Amino acid sequence: MSEIRHIVFDIGRVLIHYDPDLPFSRLIPDPEERRWFFANVCTSDWNIEQDRGRTWEEAESLLITEYPNHAENIRNFRRHWHEMVPHSYDDSVALMLELIEAGYDVTMLTNFASDTFLEARRRYPFLERPRGVTVSGDVRMIKPDREIYDHHAASFGLDPSATIFIDDSPRNVEGAREAGWHAVCFTDAITLETDLERYGIRP
Template sequence: MPLPVDHIVFDIGRVLIHYDPDIPFSRIIPDPVDRKWFFDNVCTHDWNIEQDRGRTWAEAEALLIASHPDQAERIRAFRKHWHEMVSHAYDDSVTLLKRFIDEGRDVTMLTNFADDTFDQAQEIFPFLTLPRGVTVSARVGLIKPDPEIYRVHTERFGLVPERTLFIDDSLPNIEAARAFGWQAIHYSGAEKLRADLAAHGLL
């Protein structure tokens, strides 16, 4: 049997808020073949994750524009229209987050996020200011699933690893958290999340 949970740690993207670059880019690049090429070759996942590690958007844009000058306008559109990519909150998850806080439980967040877009996300979604605190990857220069980011979060917030429950949509992030000693739930939807939380005695 797992130990009782004293600390609940939420991921943010695709657990508390939606994220989908196709939302603005389906308008910016209407042709799906062209749009796929752009995300596969220009504004790639590997390029974007470096902003989560701490690279500034200005540096990121300059790097791509130097190698793809003909794509400059589209490259700049990624940051310009980022707010459209986070189109809505996951209401069921947010309700649980608020419930745990109202019950007096210790709730924090651990997220792969760029520095300035996290500030923007908190403006769009004020509930992101409610937990006790957050570790933002760009601000510590580490990204999940690097084991070091779990150590940093644990030490910053005084967590007991074996009594900490992490909720994330990424299986590699979940596996890394478990390897560090946290309990973890792989988020795949509201119904399963509630069942998993009940199994941990939290609902």
């Protein structure tokens, strides 16, 4: 096994909690109506295009044209985004900071809209601690497409065979492996610590 010199963290659901249901359980109290809204209007496929670089204005306009009766809640998705990221995972953050303090080269690679990432970074200062970050909305590439892993490696001078990636999405983990990286699927900080130890990584 190659010696790991570079550790790359995802952000959402690895370092920061993310759940669109949090504001919408108040905005659309009926569970069936809320499920329908997320399955048909503000879908994951719609939201991911903002992570790819589409503006919220364009995204909202497209949906409001198709679903004019839901205009207010379409706008509410961005308006109440801050409620979807209510806290960080303190144990994961602590582990990341310990790795940085121990001298490991730590960067971040995230699917995130450009403006919401700036908001998250103001709210969670620990996002400034790694050496750098690739934000999908800034580079207009997105996980699990191969090009974003290659872009991140080139931008930060990473040797893919000496890099390990941590992400909560199995598809994104597989994308990293296809790019020649090592990768583990995040479930919780205790499991992550065990996974990293298998690679000889200890804070």
